[in-house]
Amino acid sequence: MSIVKRTVPHIILMIYVVAILAPFVFIILSSFKENNIDIAEHPFGWPAKVVFDNYVDAWVKGNISKYFFNSAYLSASSALAGVLLSAGTAFALVRMKFVRTSKFIYQIVLIGMLIPGNVLFIAQYILVSDLNLLNTHWSLFLPYTAGALPISILLIAAFMKSIPGELEEASIVDGLGTAGLFFKIILPVTMPALVTVFIVNFLGVWNEYLLANFFISKEDLRTLPTGMVGFRDAYQTNYALICTGIVYSVVPVFILYAFLQEKIIEGITAGSVKG
Structure with a gap:
């Protein structure tokens, strides 16, 4: 019973951390993707082609x-x-x-x-x-x-x-x-x-x-x-x-x-x- 009392709070905290970080991970991965199709098909996947021009275009243009x-x-x-x-x-x-x-x-x-x-x-x-x-x-x-x-x-x-x-x-x-x-x-x-x-x-x-x-x-x-x-x-x-x-x-x-x-x-x- 004592193990359960120690484990449950940690599980709840881990779920909370994942819920907080998941949108940010999606944002970072999407910022390196080339087009909307790649974002829609693989929202949490690594970009098919890593694009750094997005950061230059957003910063300048x-x-x-x-x-x-x-x-x-x-x-x-x-x-x-x-x-x-x-x-x-x-x-x-x-x-x-x-x-x-x-x-x-x-x-x-x-x-x-x-x-x-x-x-x-x-x-x-x-x-x-x-x-x-x-x-x-x-x-x-x-x-x-x-x-x-x-x-x-x-x-x-x-x-x-x-x-x-x-x-x-x-x-x-x-x-x-x-x-x-x-x-x-x-x-x-x-x-x-x-x-x-x-x-x-x-x-x-x-x-x-x-x-x-x-x-x-x-x-x-x-x-x-x-x-x-x-x-x-x-x-x-x-x-x-x-x-x-x-x-x-x-x-x-x-x-x-x-x-x-x-x-x-x-x-x-x-x-x-x-x-």
């Missing part, structure tokens, strides 16, 4: 390169800005005890987590329009950065609460001021949480569609999610090219997680236990 770089630098810049602002805010609210209203401010910030992003869409559009930022990447950078602050502050603050107070006291005795304490001690120690927040924010911006679709209409400024819609319409009969475009949109996320997965897990779990 399908303008995937422009969409890719727009998404990459918007995701990276807004995620980095969100991390720095959240780290500074969390440090002030959690570690600087002289701020008497820190708990109240912290609660106000967390209320932002209760407001769905789509509810603010009309207000954001009016604000961006009044600031004459439509059809610029600023119209996306500012909402992306601000929208990520509540959850980012929550994660970073939870981690900072676990940092021993003796570490700060020793640093102050050694002559570090507030800025030195923050940049030389707190930020390096909080790095796992910062990496976690960066990746969460990066993925959120990378996959965002609604704001990017309505705030940006210039083709050269479109991000990958919105650009993929036009790419799909232009090549709707060429499934191999569509699959290639999908690979371009998901592979960076896999690479990012593959290199930083340990930091992500460490950042999520370390703040759950106060040391």
Whole structure:
């Protein structure tokens, strides 16, 4: 009976993994196939003829390169800005005890987590329009950065609460001021949480569609999610090219997680236990 209890969870997890990976395997194999017939006859089979031109055509002719770089630098810049602002805010609210209203401010910030992003869409559009930022990447950078602050502050603050107070006291005795304490001690120690927040924010911006679709209409400024819609319409009969475009949109996320997965897990779990 004990063997069954140990085996069943593993079988369920294996089924779940297969269900998750099967569509991605189909997409990758299809992206190397020459035509739709090969895809239809052998959906999970190795390509009859491996074609690398699909990736070149999608990157150059399908303008995937422009969409890719727009998404990459918007995701990276807004995620980095969100991390720095959240780290500074969390440090002030959690570690600087002289701020008497820190708990109240912290609660106000967390209320932002209760407001769905789509509810603010009309207000954001009016604000961006009044600031004459439509059809610029600023119209996306500012909402992306601000929208990520509540959850980012929550994660970073939870981690900072676990940092021993003796570490700060020793640093102050050694002559570090507030800025030195923050940049030389707190930020390096909080790095796992910062990496976690960066990746969460990066993925959120990378996959965002609604704001990017309505705030940006210039083709050269479109991000990958919105650009993929036009790419799909232009090549709707060429499934191999569509699959290639999908690979371009998901592979960076896999690479990012593959290199930083340990930091992500460490950042999520370390703040759950106060040391």
